[in-house]
Amino acid sequence: MKKLSLIGAVVLIVTLFLYACKKEQKESQNTLNNSKNLSATKTSGATGLLGTPFTTAYVEVNSNNFVNPGCYTYGTASTQLFGVSVIFAANINSTNGVPTLSFNPQVQDVLSSGKVAYLQSLGIKVVLDVLGNHQNAGWGCFTSYADADAFAVQCANAVQQYGLDGIDIDDEYSTCTSNNGSLVLAAAALRARLGSSKLITMAAFNQANYFSSVYNGQKLGDILDYVFEQSYFSTDYAGRLQPYINAGVPVSKLGLGTDLGNNDQAAVATYVKNNGLASAMVYNVANNSQAKLSSISTVLYNSPTAVKTNCIDGGGSTAANQSLGFDGGSKYLNTNTFNLSGTGLTYEGWIKPTAFKSAFPNISTVMGIEVSDTNVALLRLGDAGLANNKLQFVLNTGGTTPNKLNGVTALSANTWYHVAATYDGASMKIYINGVLDASMSASGTISANGTLQMSRSYDGNRGFAGQFDELRVWKTAQSQTSIQANKCGVSATSTSLEAYWQFNEGSGTTTADATGHGHTATLVNMSSTDWMTSVPCP
Numbered sequence: 001m002k003k004l005s006l007i008g009a010v011v012l013i014v015t016l017f018l019y020a021c022k023k024e025q026k027e028s029q030n031t032l033n034n035s036k037n038l039s040a041t042k043t044s045g046a047t048g049l050l051g052t053p054f055t056t057a058y059v060e061v062n063s064n065n066f067v068n069p070g071c072y073t074y075g076t077a078s079t080q081l082f083g084v085s086v087i088f089a090a091n092i093n094s095t096n097g098v099p100t101l102s103f104n105p106q107v108q109d110v111l112s113s114g115k116v117a118y119l120q121s122l123g124i125k126v127v128l129d130v131l132g133n134h135q136n137a138g139w140g141c142f143t144s145y146a147d148a149d150a151f152a153v154q155c156a157n158a159v160q161q162y163g164l165d166g167i168d169i170d171d172e173y174s175t176c177t178s179n180n181g182s183l184v185l186a187a188a189a190l191r192a193r194l195g196s197s198k199l200i201t202m203a204a205f206n207q208a209n210y211f212s213s214v215y216n217g218q219k220l221g222d223i224l225d226y227v228f229e230q231s232y233f234s235t236d237y238a239g240r241l242q243p244y245i246n247a248g249v250p251v252s253k254l255g256l257g258t259d260l261g262n263n264d265q266a267a268v269a270t271y272v273k274n275n276g277l278a279s280a281m282v283y284n285v286a287n288n289s290q291a292k293l294s295s296i297s298t299v300l301y302n303s304p305t306a307v308k309t310n311c312i313d314g315g316g317s318t319a320a321n322q323s324l325g326f327d328g329g330s331k332y333l334n335t336n337t338f339n340l341s342g343t344g345l346t347y348e349g350w351i352k353p354t355a356f357k358s359a360f361p362n363i364s365t366v367m368g369i370e371v372s373d374t375n376v377a378l379l380r381l382g383d384a385g386l387a388n389n390k391l392q393f394v395l396n397t398g399g400t401t402p403n404k405l406n407g408v409t410a411l412s413a414n415t416w417y418h419v420a421a422t423y424d425g426a427s428m429k430i431y432i433n434g435v436l437d438a439s440m441s442a443s444g445t446i447s448a449n450g451t452l453q454m455s456r457s458y459d460g461n462r463g464f465a466g467q468f469d470e471l472r473v474w475k476t477a478q479s480q481t482s483i484q485a486n487k488c489g490v491s492a493t494s495t496s497l498e499a500y501w502q503f504n505e506g507s508g509t510t511t512a513d514a515t516g517h518g519h520t521a522t523l524v525n526m527s528s529t530d531w532m533t534s535v536p537c538p
Helices: 006-021 025-034 105-113 115-121 145-162 182-194 237-246 265-274 290-301 480-485
Strands: 054-060 072-074 082-095 098-102 125-132 166-170 199-204 226-229 254-259 279-283 305-307 323-327 332-339 345-353 364-372 375-383 386-395 403-406 417-423 427-432 435-441 449-454 465-474 497-501 521-524
Touching: 054 290, 072 290, 082 105, 082 199, 082 279, 098 145, 105 115, 105 145, 115 125, 125 145, 125 199, 145 166, 145 182, 166 182, 182 199, 226 237, 226 279, 237 254, 237 265, 254 265, 265 279, 265 290, 279 290, 290 305, 332 497, 345 364, 345 375, 345 386, 364 386, 364 465, 386 417, 386 427, 403 427, 403 435, 417 480, 449 465
Parallel strands: 054 082, 054 279, 082 125, 125 166, 166 199, 199 226, 226 254, 254 279
Antiparallel strands: 072 305, 082 098, 323 465, 332 449, 332 521, 345 417, 345 465, 364 375, 364 449, 375 386, 386 403, 417 427, 427 435, 465 497
């Protein structure tokens, strides 16, 4: 990321010269202190979702495990140290002259593995850093809102698909010609696409020049939720932050960065605490960061940093945390009779399709009951009139034909998704990664009563190709909040939880129902090689 090189050394010399020309640091400090009460006049983002001060982790996933920020805690209650964890980094590539969002294999693995959901289950916001890639495309090079919006659509799609909490703008390493008005266009387009509940942040490095331009009455600082200042080589913290404050960015949106390769963590935390900043930002959180993180937590939270047992790099837990794989054909799970009669139902769990059906009727079954059109409750992919990679919730609540709710989002192969289907007596809904994907009005009483199966329905041609984990059946409609909070696990004794298969046995021909309700599932036509260590939630 921001590391010294020959170019960096030149930048350092120029920067130090500029600093020498500025007013005394004491004057900058006084100005900063006088700016503490500034507030954004037109903020439309998610600022305020996080407590202050919070700690932010940037993780270089090419060399470090993205699980690690979730392993660091502080205090007797083992509070999570980090409030935000940033995936470093996706890229803006130029494809035939068009800015294109791109993931290298390591970033794609994080997005597809379920590590995002794992950190979110701990209360940590997960944001994707997007930066240039030494090509003719970058955040600073948009000249029209339409061009910025075209890229914002790509970012918003990634946030939706992978269940992310936002995007981090990182304007580095681009060869295109930049202009000061570009980033406010990009941020405005992102906000329009992401809405007010998602975070839009910026990794800032001597880039206050972007904060003066106006689009639709707003400056960049009005739109961004947080600005993480990352000129790590300078300990002139007031001087690093003052240009942004001068441009109208309130102190309550500013984060001060430290590189764990340096030794100024306590000084950064002290400055953050004493000056009312939003966050202490840390690059690059790794498996051996405890000592330096303690310097931060001791200052901010009066407690050293602790490390969870068997957490770092996922060690110690994967052997007992497994999933099951299916071939799309003869392999499936058979349980016993479920009586789902009533006006409340939720099917939920993790799925990772490896392929989608190419033969009519294009159906891949996730789970459910299918005795007849009048006795059916199914969650599946595809149908005769539906794309083979879109979810469908089939439910009879009265009458001779069932209701069919078709999903909107097209799923991708080799990616973990948390999926849920709910019915509350008034509507049917489908969620993907905790986000509402489709809904329809429906009423009446569920009639499904029969053997519940996974990766099978109607006949042997509707199996699922891929993996399942953490499948559950509830006799109530779970709320969106509950679905989002419990994607990676829930108490087996939860009210109305009828069945819960965790697939952690790792061997054998059955998988237990954790609820104790006796819905043990039998593995049919499956072998020991179908137990898999690839899981969505480490």
